[in-house]
Amino acid sequence: MGLHNYLVYVRKLNNMGRWATEFMHQRTTVSEHSFLVAQIGQMLALIEEENGGKVDWGRLFRKLINHDVIESITGDILSTTKYKNPEIASALSVIEKELAEETFFAEMEQPYRSLYRNLLFDGKDDSLEGRILRAADNIDALMECIFEVKLNNIGLFEEKYHAILKKLKESNLVSVRYFIANVLPGLVADCERLAKKTTKYKKEEER
Amino acid sequence: MGLHNYLVYVRKLNNMGRWATEFMHQRTTVSEHSFLVAQIGQMLALIEEENGGKVDWGRLFRKLINHDVIESITGDILSTTKYKNPEIASALSVIEKELAEETFFAEMEQPYRSLYRNLLFDGKDDSLEGRILRAADNIDALMECIFEVKLNNIGLFEEKYHAILKKLKESNLVSVRYFIANVLPGLVADCERLAKKTTKYKKEEER
């Protein structure tokens, strides 16, 4: 009796802009972000498979499209707040589960209640699929930065671009290394500010 | 050499509003629509499995998230124009393939060129996954109508609601029947205009 309620909440992700405190030329909604994370995750997985990786595609897509659904209840809390210290991170994590029970599951008929409970909180673990999700989430944020910097909205977005890229470079996924070496240069090619530094990274990479 | 280009185009779906000629209180972008189709498709597939259906989840999600990517090149042509007659439908279908070759594949490295060629044009076939895609696509349009009618934007959207519901009722998917009987009533419960007629459908259904 509560599946309709789940759909109503998922649609709320259309109303919610990311990077809440910043001015953006192109603010993406959480729904748009989820779609792009799914597309990027699909690309990373194709690359993993070409390099001998074994992808559980059903599991991967479930992670990709469900990882932000909980934000339809809690809002998109800024990661600077969310991850400021372990106490807040764990307090928020407890609350997410409580709110999901009250809002989604309390009135949802079985077996869907149990099925969705698993879907919503099965995110960024250490499986290949969990690591692809984490990387795809970062790459989409990286692309948001690139598009803002191209349109001259620098400052924060240039800074975040370098911070996220640094994090990506620590990934040991072959697909992420392929992305940095072969996809990213094309994305920043027409953006002088970012192209130079990115090329530098690439060269370091190749040594 | 062309994967970055694919990502740039996919992001264009964020710029593109659906129902181009109409005023809407909540216009969804094609990206948002794709995400919601993925969520709805996931729900239908869970219901199919509960009823003994056998879902290829990897195949399903691929269909769900890629079915509108081609619109990043062609734009979202209104279905009244697109399906006006067989000549235009087939002429457009030929053009879609030509434009995809020129824009996406011409410069994409192998094996990704072949892989994406399959992904983009593997849509609404007669497999269980293809039928779920078609139904999910319709259900999202139905929900867009419901939300507009609730906000008093009637006329076209009330008319379309009934037209789409009629189409859905012709589906022989058990998940679609479950949706109509058990999910839809909750979606229209607080909308007097739609609730009455929908209940009527439900009763006819139950006979």
Added chain:
Amino acid sequence: MGLHNYLVYVRKLNNMGRWATEFMHQRTTVSEHSFLVAQIGQMLALIEEENGGKVDWGRLFRKLINHDVIESITGDILSTTKYKNPEIASALSVIEKELAEETFFAEMEQPYRSLYRNLLFDGKDDSLEGRILRAADNIDALMECIFEVKLNNIGLFEEKYHAILKKLKESNLVSVRYFIANVLPGLVADCERLAKKTTKYKKEEER
């Protein structure tokens, strides 16, 4: 050396919409909310003075315009999340202070650092001015609900209207009682859904 930084952050309140997860016809920004809270607080204070109250106007305005400045750093966290339980409320309160130190005060020259430290965290206390702030904050939220319900965006906003009104009715401020008895009826007069119930409240009030 950090006053410019304070102004840059305050301007970010222009980018931030309230009621993040909901569709709204008229989404107000946090800046707009702060301005309206100042206007409403001014009205309540005028009424208090007419009824023998003693208002420290400088203190009042400082509370009214500064109470949400911290959100320029943390974002506008939904109150359902923020006040879900005492742990999260106190964890967030600690973080607010830490982030304010890092972002605002670390580089701000004295004596402005000390002055602003007092201004930003001097909010909803039990002084007359603090109680006027709390009431004005609620009344602005009430007005947001009224304007959405008038435009047929019911559901959540009708529910919140009644919840907030209930909270207001518990206030022992004479100005809030005056507002409920003499201002609110005019605000809901042309909104059938709200007018009836509100009148009922008024009558109960008068008994």
Added chain:
Amino acid sequence: MGLHNYLVYVRKLNNMGRWATEFMHQRTTVSEHSFLVAQIGQMLALIEEENGGKVDWGRLFRKLINHDVIESITGDILSTTKYKNPEIASALSVIEKELAEETFFAEMEQPYRSLYRNLLFDGKDDSLEGRILRAADNIDALMECIFEVKLNNIGLFEEKYHAILKKLKESNLVSVRYFIANVLPGLVADCERLAKKTTKYKKEEER
């Protein structure tokens, strides 16, 4: 009985943004485009008259304001799709007429049905007025490109600027040559990226 219906459809041009797949700082609607085409066409016609041309002003304005009305039914199909090959162009042209009959004319009282039938499909012919319409349509698109490039939205819009300018230079209208020589330089003067190349064109022109 159908004139009101015509007005309702014409208003839909207010909802429809041009350049559907692209991000734009200033997206114009089809109505705004039509108005600007009328203003530009008026300017070209004044110049033609100064140079001995004979303008039928009534006919000119009718072409200028009606040339995109059909898009209120079909949507604004991207010209890359529309003119991809002769088959699609002619299939679309047939459909436009059919849809106009069904939507506009079926219920319109005479003699207005016949009058509007002539008005809507009397566009870019080889008369002076038809050629002015074609040029004005191009010049407005050129101006859209200039304004985006000025705001740093380069890439596509810089490319299109040069493509459209090339097409304009092939026009044999004296007013278009006057525009290129005496109006365009002022439009791009404060845009370094475009000013240089445009001046170059001008010099080539003068040889």
Added chain:
Amino acid sequence: MGLHNYLVYVRKLNNMGRWATEFMHQRTTVSEHSFLVAQIGQMLALIEEENGGKVDWGRLFRKLINHDVIESITGDILSTTKYKNPEIASALSVIEKELAEETFFAEMEQPYRSLYRNLLFDGKDDSLEGRILRAADNIDALMECIFEVKLNNIGLFEEKYHAILKKLKESNLVSVRYFIANVLPGLVADCERLAKKTTKYKKEEER
């Protein structure tokens, strides 16, 4: 040397929303209004001709598309302010001419300077064309009211609807009477609030 400047200013009408102080679901820009006034004026003129009127089409269109160009300099001053008393109306009218000289004409080459000077200030006179302009201007405002009331944005827009309709009924143009009797009923047919009163007007008309 100043024609480019004229075009830059005319494009500013795209930035300017009408009914500046009011919330609207569909705020039209001054450009969109000008286009719709041109379309409505065209319809009135066709009706006049059917009824024996003699329309100077070139003159008519010039009035229709140029009547609000001056607002690109002055902004769209609310008519409640503009026509509050004769002093302000005449003071504003003087200023409009001064600002037009400084902004448009000072640097415009002859003969265009003289031509545009005539075009911009040749508005709502007592010629048939001037009267059609005045009526079309009012009918577009009437339609804006209808569309807002249909979407439940009543109050001001319902009030203005009746005020404007009253003014229109005083017109002695045969085309305006035709509009009220044969076009308007279709425009308000699906809007209960307006349909009843409008029908009543119609009946009074027919007596």
Added chain:
Amino acid sequence: MGLHNYLVYVRKLNNMGRWATEFMHQRTTVSEHSFLVAQIGQMLALIEEENGGKVDWGRLFRKLINHDVIESITGDILSTTKYKNPEIASALSVIEKELAEETFFAEMEQPYRSLYRNLLFDGKDDSLEGRILRAADNIDALMECIFEVKLNNIGLFEEKYHAILKKLKESNLVSVRYFIANVLPGLVADCERLAKKTTKYKKEEER
């Protein structure tokens, strides 16, 4: 009986964008402007007090938050129009008072009618508080220009930046001199176009 009406009008300031004729990346509403003027005024007053000034804080805030409320009736008339000549300025000033009487005060109960009459028209006088208001109003406009220029929306906004800065430099308020010397440089530091000239001003200042 008219306090609700005052609140309804104040909320209209949320609908009203500033700089009506211009394209802006970040258009502020009059409410947002009023809030920012209050914040800037607060900063100037803190600086005045540090330098021995004596601020009446209640009076200051009243000026800061009420100075644009009248625009909820008249709209935000462009200052180029408003101050074009003394006749128009004084004619508008008379009308503002008449409209305020009709709209706000006619039905407002005493003593609030008298109280608000004083509040609304107690603006930019020669008291310290009046001069802080005038400066804060200018500084907010200056900041609007800075943010547009940073995002590459130059032309008008660069020109206005210099015009407003020139006016500010004529102020004899110690807080304004402090702002120019110690706050402004940080605001323009990451904007090459403005930073150079501003530094130059600063040096001149120091001589």
